[in-house]
Amino acid sequence: MSLGVSGLSVTKAQKLILSKVSFTAPSGQVTGLIGPNGAGKSTLLAALLGLTPATGTAHFHGLDLPAMPRRDRARQVAFVEQSAATEERLSVLDVVALGRIPFEAAWQSAPSPEDDAILAAALGETGMTGFAHRRFNTLSGGEQQRVHVARALAQQPRLLLLDEPTSHLDIRAQLQLLALLRRKAAEGMTVLLALHDLNLAVRFCDHLVVLDAGKLAAQGPPSAILTPALLEAVYGVRARLVADAPTGQPLIVYDDAVERISAQIPD
Numbered sequence: 001m002s003l004g005v006s007g008l009s010v011t012k013a014q015k016l017i018l019s020k021v022s023f024t025a026p027s028g029q030v031t032g033l034i035g036p037n038g039a040g041k042s043t044l045l046a047a048l049l050g051l052t053p054a055t056g057t058a059h060f061h062g063l064d065l066p067a068m069p070r071r072d073r074a075r076q077v078a079f080v081e082q083s084a085a086t087e088e089r090l091s092v093l094d095v096v097a098l099g100r101i102p103f104e105a106a107w108q109s110a111p112s113p114e115d116d117a118i119l120a121a122a123l124g125e126t127g128m129t130g131f132a133h134r135r136f137n138t139l140s141g142g143e144q145q146r147v148h149v150a151r152a153l154a155q156q157p158r159l160l161l162l163d164e165p166t167s168h169l170d171i172r173a174q175l176q177l178l179a180l181l182r183r184k185a186a187e188g189m190t191v192l193l194a195l196h197d198l199n200l201a202v203r204f205c206d207h208l209v210v211l212d213a214g215k216l217a218a219q220g221p222p223s224a225i226l227t228p229a230l231l232e233a234v235y236g237v238r239a240r241l242v243a244d245a246p247t248g249q250p251l252i253v254y255d256d257a258v259e260r261i262s263a264q265i266p267d
């Protein structure tokens with residue numbers, strides 16, 4: 001069962017931010033949501049979660065996601081926000097334990113042994129075990145980002161949405177996170193993440209959804225859709241998708257001369 005989005009539109013301050021966007025994020029795959037700054041990626045993720053008013057539909061496993069009661073939706077979908085405010089005095093373990101709240105019984109005051117095992121696994125998968133008892137607000141930006149991923153994993157979602165989860169991560173941590181998302185997808189989780197780095201997108205995503213100025217520009221397997229014409233039309237850069245000679249790995253090569261890019265910078 002995939003995530004199916006149909007005719008999704010969002011208007012803010014009388015401006016059409018998303019215009020009839022329709023796409024599919026296949027089940028058990030990693031789908032990358034790409035597009036330039038302001039294309040509408042964060043707005044789209046918020047609309048899927050009912051966090052911003054929208055028209056159109058978003059169905060997952062037959063569930064009308066935006067319309068679901070919040071607690072019910074949180075048992076299906078976890079969201080890693082671009083920058084999430086978190087209570088300053090919480091420990092890392094407390095923050096990750098927030099992921100179990102949708103599953104707690106009303107009378108439950110502490111995590112169950114099963115919850116403890118889930119929290120330990122989420123910390124382990126994100127490399128944050130050694131930070132469990134640190135105060136969250138003493139962590140670096142990249143460490144905080146990994147804790148937010150751990151909280152989302154503790155939710156054991158069937159659908160995982162992430163908004164630029166690699167933005168604060170060093171290159172090794174970026175590769176580790178994307179490898180982790182691939183493992184989760186292989187286990188059956190449907191993953192949709194907004195990304196800027198096209199090289200990470202082509203290497204780790206099975207499927208891409210390209211937004212441009214609030215509209216769907218393309219969707220499909222990276223190698224099929226990331227043509228020079230699309231990259232020029234959407235990003236205004238000259239770029240090609242090539243296969244790295246020794247490994248065959250897909251790579252985006254940017255051909256623009258520095259002079260041409262400089263000439264495009266607005267005054």
Ligand SMILES: Nc1ncnc2c1ncn2[C@@H]1O[C@H](COP(=O)(O)OP(=O)(O)OP(=O)(O)O)[C@@H](O)[C@H]1O
Nearest residue numbers: 012013015017035036037038039040041042043044
């Ligand atoms: N409250 C608002 N009023 C008017 N315009 C808004 C409002 N909120 C967002 N926008 C505009 O909607 C557009 C889409 O924003 P959004 O944050 O979804 O883009 P994005 O693709 O996630 O961008 P980025 O890659 O820079 O994070 C932007 O042009 C933004 O300025």
